[in-house]
Amino acid sequence: MKGTKKINWGVIGAGSIASAFAHSIKSSKNATLISVHGRSELKTNKFSKKFNIKAILSLEKFLSSKEIDAVYVATPHNTHFLYSMEAIQSKKHVLCEKPLSVNSVEAMILVNEARKNEVFLMEAFMYRVHPQTKNLLKLLQENFSGEEIKIQSSFGFKADVNQQHRLRNPDLAGGAILDVGCYPLSMSRLIAGAMENKNFLDPLQMEVSSILDETGIDLNATAKIVFSKKIEAEIKTAINEELTNDLVIMSKEKKIEVKQPWHCGQFENGNSSIRLVFENGEKKDFDFHDEIGLFTREIDHASKMIMEEKIESDEISHADTLGNMIWLEKWYQDAGVKYSQNLPEKSPIFPTHNLNKELLKKVNISELEKKGSRIVFGCDNQTSSLHASAMFDHFFELGGNIFDTAYIYNSGKSDSYLGEWIASRNISKEVIVLGKGAHTPECEPKFIRPQLEESLERLKLDSLDIYCLHRDNLQIPVSEFIDALNELKDEGLVKSIGASNWSFKRFKEAMEYSEKSEKTGFTVLSNNFSLATMINPVWPGCIHCDEDFLSYLTEKEVKLFPWSSQARGFFIEKDLFPKGDHFSNPTLDEEKRVWHNEVNLKRREKCFKLSKELECSPIELALAYVLNKNENIFPLVGPRTVFESESCMKATKIELSKSQMDWLVE
Secondary structure, three states: OOOOOOEEEEEEOOOHHHHHHHHHHHHOOOEEEEEEEOOOHHHHHHHHHHHOOEEOOOHHHHHHOOOOOEEEEOOOHHHHHHHHHHHHHOOOEEEEEOOOOOOHHHHHHHHHHHHHHOOOEEEEOHHHHOHHHHHHHHHHHHHOOOOOEEEEEEEEOEOOOOOOOOOOOHHHOOOHHHHHHHHHHHHHHHHHHHHOOOOOOOOOEEEEEEEEOOOOOEEEEEEEEEOOOOEEEEEEEEOEOOOOOOEEEEOOOEEEEEOOOOOOOOOOOOEEEEEEEEOOOOEEEEEEEOOOOHHHHHHHHHHHHHHOOOOOOOOOOHHHHHHHHHHHHHHHHHOOOOOHHHOOOOOOOOOOOOOOOOOOOEEEEHHHOEEEEOOEEEOOOOOOHHHHHHHHHHHHHOOOOEEEOOOOHHHHHHHHHHHHHHHHHOOOOOOEEEEEEOOOOOOOHHHHHHHHHHHHHHHOOOOEEEEEEOOOOOOOOHHHHHHHHHHHHHOOOEEEEEEEOOOHHHHHHHHHHHHHHOOOOOOEEEOEOOOOOOOOOOOOOOOEOOHHHHHHHHHHOOEEOOEOOOHHHOOOOHHHOOOOOOOOOOOHHHHHHHHOOHHHHHHHHHHHHHHHHHOOOHHHHHHHHHHHHOOOEOOEEOOOOHHHHHHHHHHOOOOOOHHHHHHHHO
């Protein structure tokens, strides 16, 4: 929208916060309010007359209006996702009141949709665009760099409201943490980040205490946070108590005090101050007078970003918003708060929106008499039933239908999340499930059946399409494993059998025994294989599939389902993803131990170079290498976000020539 002089805004909601927006936008130099949408005809019409704007009672007509460039969502928390999603999919830019959503899954979906639709999306933390906050960060870096600090912050008030009010109503996602606790959490992450020369920093751990209302929401909550060895915070929020609503940052020798960190002098005629206090009692005040207004600044900032054709704020990135939502969610969940929006069957995410339309191609898997996607979804990274359902739906809508789980993954939750999802969607005949069991130290034939039966119960399935031994036990003859697996296959509990993390020698022995005894042999191997060769095991007992092993698999028509097919983030070029598009979690120490040698580092350098030529990311190219290596390879991926899922899908579109494949590894 470059060249646009003003952004035309529409507001959804006709309450007090919408009124504050409507009053403030009058002072904006680059924005104007032209319409309002609300559920109540009476309130909406009254609002439109008060501010001399158009009332549009139909949401469809409101969002299809060609006059509206951007939408401000000013409704209760439980509707933020729905209205923001509708606006984004209508190609409208969105400024949404905090919190952006009720949970991190909703936030993840919104950010992904905004990026795909190339529209601006921002969470409305007004204090983040105010000069006072920028002055605070500057003072921190000038006076506290490298020091140990403790952050103390609060935002709370006493609300005498009934149980149906949005603050106390769990159906409206009420409670102190979501309503105002998001402020001190956001500020603490911002300050911790500034101390580490980053835009924000997420906690390492959080200790929570709370007082719950009879309705189930939190009336009062505290969080003690550890960001690093040098940075800690204690934050508090309440809707049943007037708190100090200030910010204090302390080191051993000095401290910073901010009286109005959230309102920045809004209720003091625009006058705000930051005080720096030294150990000897010396004080320095840094005063600021704002003639523009807190809300107007936010409107101006969002409008400026839109005119510059940006999809996220320079001050509040999408990754920052996602991180804040993840830790808000942990805070209220640890406090004991339960929202219906976090249940898949009640979440507004399902099945309201068809989030994706492009499908993966499937290939025949003869021994299963099914077609399967070339990419396999690893189910061990899901944090909740809601998160799992969202991720599984996303993968399935893209055309993915093979899922990898294991008896030990997530203490059994991996099986359960997948089983609940398959049953709720009634798609057991459309998906392929690869399960695993008998992991060390229980890698013996006697453990296979009970673990398989328990997994099947969790999965709500009568049989598994593929069952792999999760580890090998060199003390057990291969014949005993093959015999035990064949019993299960003969009973119909598994359709095909395989092994994970078996050596070439042992795998070959097992295949030879199967042929000699006329029993079913392995049809699947799940070892590590990627563009980078694993030089040390990621976990004990892990084994890489080398070229000789791969040639044997090809000869025997055994399919390879390689784990860590993207080398656990080794091929992420950090500069390409500064804002959290990828969330691979290995430490640098692990990366060096497992992948760093001269050969792998050279391959990574070549991968980065070729990815620029092909206009894809290095990690997508690394996955494409595995896919192009052999048509019988079905790489496992473990996405934690829909961004990562879609990155994996892009890899399936990359066709590499033989010369490119050879060059990457020569």
